[in-house]
Amino acid sequence: MSIWVGEDAKVLIQGVTGRQGTFHGGKMVEYGTDIVGGVTPGKGGMTVSLHGRVVPVFDGMEQAVEETMADVSVIYVPPPYAGAAIKEAASAFQTVRGSGLVVCITEGIPILDMVDVVDAMASYPDVRLIGPNCPCIITPGSNGGSKIGIMPGHIHRKGRIGIVSKSGTLTYEAVAQTTGIGEGQSTCIGIGGDPVQGTGFIDCLEAFESDPQTEAIVLIGEIGGSAEEEAAEWISANGTKPVVGFVAGSTAPPGKRMGHAGAIISGGKGTAAEKITAFRAAGIHVADDPSVIGQVLADALIEAGLRES
Amino acid sequence: MNIHEYQAKNMFRESGVPVLEGVHCKNVDEALSAYQKLGRGTVAVKSQIHAGGRGKGTLLCPDTGEVRMKGGVKIAFSEHEVGEYASNILGNLLVTKQTGPAGKMVRNLYVEAGCSIAHEYYLAMLIDRSANSLLVMASEQGGVDIEDVAENDPDAIHRIWSEGKNGFTESQCLELGSALGLVGESCSSFSDLVVNLGELFIRSDCSMIEINPLVRTENGGMIALDAKVSFDDNALFRHPEWENVRDLSEEEEIEVRAKETGLSYVKLDGDIGCMVNGAGLAMATMDVIKLYGGEPANFLDVGGGANEDQVTTAFSIILEDPNVKGILVNIFGGIMRCDIIANGIIAAVGKLGLSDPLVVRLAGTNVDEGKAILENSGLNIHPADSLAEGAEKIVNLIQEGF
Numbered sequence: 001m002s003i004w005v006g007e008d009a010k011v012l013i014q015g016v017t018g019r020q021g022t023f024h025g026g027k028m029v030e031y032g033t034d035i036v037g038g039v040t041p042g043k044g045g046m047t048v049s050l051h052g053r054v055v056p057v058f059d060g061m062e063q064a065v066e067e068t069m070a071d072v073s074v075i076y077v078p079p080p081y082a083g084a085a086i087k088e089a090a091s092a093f094q095t096v097r098g099s100g101l102v103v104c105i106t107e108g109i110p111i112l113d114m115v116d117v118v119d120a121m122a123s124y125p126d127v128r129l130i131g132p133n134c135p136c137i138i139t140p141g142s143n144g145g146s147k148i149g150i151m152p153g154h155i156h157r158k159g160r161i162g163i164v165s166k167s168g169t170l171t172y173e174a175v176a177q178t179t180g181i182g183e184g185q186s187t188c189i190g191i192g193g194d195p196v197q198g199t200g201f202i203d204c205l206e207a208f209e210s211d212p213q214t215e216a217i218v219l220i221g222e223i224g225g226s227a228e229e230e231a232a233e234w235i236s237a238n239g240t241k242p243v244v245g246f247v248a249g250s251t252a253p254p255g256k257r258m259g260h261a262g263a264i265i266s267g268g269k270g271t272a273a274e275k276i277t278a279f280r281a282a283g284i285h286v287a288d289d290p291s292v293i294g295q296v297l298a299d300a301l302i303e304a305g306l307r308e309s
Numbered sequence: 310m311n312i313h314e315y316q317a318k319n320m321f322r323e324s325g326v327p328v329l330e331g332v333h334c335k336n337v338d339e340a341l342s343a344y345q346k347l348g349r350g351t352v353a354v355k356s357q358i359h360a361g362g363r364g365k366g367t368l369l370c371p372d373t374g375e376v377r378m379k380g381g382v383k384i385a386f387s388e389h390e391v392g393e394y395a396s397n398i399l400g401n402l403l404v405t406k407q408t409g410p411a412g413k414m415v416r417n418l419y420v421e422a423g424c425s426i427a428h429e430y431y432l433a434m435l436i437d438r439s440a441n442s443l444l445v446m447a448s449e450q451g452g453v454d455i456e457d458v459a460e461n462d463p464d465a466i467h468r469i470w471s472e473g474k475n476g477f478t479e480s481q482c483l484e485l486g487s488a489l490g491l492v493g494e495s496c497s498s499f500s501d502l503v504v505n506l507g508e509l510f511i512r513s514d515c516s517m518i519e520i521n522p523l524v525r526t527e528n529g530g531m532i533a534l535d536a537k538v539s540f541d542d543n544a545l546f547r548h549p550e551w552e553n554v555r556d557l558s559e560e561e562e563i564e565v566r567a568k569e570t571g572l573s574y575v576k577l578d579g580d581i582g583c584m585v586n587g588a589g590l591a592m593a594t595m596d597v598i599k600l601y602g603g604e605p606a607n608f609l610d611v612g613g614g615a616n617e618d619q620v621t622t623a624f625s626i627i628l629e630d631p632n633v634k635g636i637l638v639n640i641f642g643g644i645m646r647c648d649i650i651a652n653g654i655i656a657a658v659g660k661l662g663l664s665d666p667l668v669v670r671l672a673g674t675n676v677d678e679g680k681a682i683l684e685n686s687g688l689n690i691h692p693a694d695s696l697a698e699g700a701e702k703i704v705n706l707i708q709e710g711f
Binding site: 079108111115119135151154167171172173193220223225226230246248249250251252256257258260261290291292 | 407436438439441442443455456459472473474511514516541542543544546547573575577585586587588589590591592593595596597598599600605608610613641642643644672673674695696697698
């Protein structure tokens, strides 16, 4: 098992004929992801070659889902159109299949567009949105697997650790270290660094908690907002699996946006110190230094009787 | 992106949010004729900078550092006072608790008509991340720091939320007005103001609007006496008009330049420059430098797909900071290939020269090629395998006075 994306997920790419869509489409095919087609309005009937695999292009999502029976769509559409692309995908999955997963890579979507999108997602209760502004989701398989997004595939290995993070490169850091201590990953999810987003930490924690393949969780947060505190509260009340945590931004100055749109300490709120305190109070094994995430994880697994010392 | 109070008030005026009559001035003569135009009564002479705490700030002479005047917002009762305050404000540095000790040069002034105040309130509109809606926060305690109110008397802050991206309804706003103790004309005037402000917020892609104080006048009207508006940078593509209100002199020049090249840079006070890919990893790199006893000089995210030119620009931006005594490069190659970064580093060092110690940690895509390129370059680069090792190395190199 894994969460939300199986090793054999059928995937569509919205914005497939764009530079990013084609480039990352190729990388996904190379990893083993089953890309079944793409969507670019006005280019229906064309085909694109992704790392040697030729797939059809459709004008719209509804037709694309009908003809391919895809269960996942990944969006590489520029910010002005990304909100509409998410809604189109959600509607198509709900109408045609009754469910689906929409993954949005796009960085720089206006916040009010996302408020609108998240509001609209309530009409598609069985469709999940991950992102925007995220590296996205990967379920490593025994042979290949399903990589949906922009992460480097080769550092992953199938295993029992679930990883969820707001940051792309910090996720890679955590992945490489879990692989480094001889463990692998069930599913890794980058939920993105935007203030308004689809899937949050708690959705991921709930899913990992009920996924039999996942035996321990790595949770990586950063300054801004209160999602980390809420996640800690959820773990306190519901968590049974060991959790290793890290929070980036202890040295970030207040009032300055640190790259991610959501990473800002405002009015003295959203500091790393508050989040780390909440993590510790919830029994999360905190890594003070991201270089020791692997080590802290190994210790947590030993403590839980899941690994020989 | 932030704008000045006088610009925010122009937007308010056009949107049916009541403000007093006022004139934007660039020099003392303009201030004097503004006083004339406003009817020679009582006026407020207000420094315009993109930072709060202006009223309690101090104006300093930029050359000598001596105090020119206490208070960046003054009430003037005569033409003489308007002239005196304007000349003490314009061309001088205003230091407030939000500007840091260096202060900000004041280039703009707003001369505004006076009014008789019965009570001061606080009002802010922002996006509530977890509720996925607009949020209005209001309090009967205006003119003071809202953070203090939140801490000392949290029940004094009243809130209403919008339905998704829709604005606020009249009944919601009337209820909020009642919660603030407003009745009759004042309450309906307050309600209109909040409804109109909500429409402005959405139409203009704001990320925050703050009115502190919002006042009830002696005759019962509600007026925005101050106005702070921030826009959502992501929405720039549909607001070409923002170019007209953007004041680049209020932004860190180096941060603006970094942004133009696709880099995200924030200057800090330490002496270890860092260049990292990814915002989260860039923050973590700063944290680890601190953990090993050093102080980061900057946050710098080169992004996911940087090329050689961007790496060179990133280096030159880091080296412009005279406090920098050493550099730590930390790259986890995903989309970004380590060999490209390595070539970029060599090109940058060749172009800019580098006397400070440089530690480079590479991991991920094409890491072996990247390491080989650096090793064969003949440059004095200290390699590191992990972030911790890299941070420890750069801190030690600087302490040893390399």
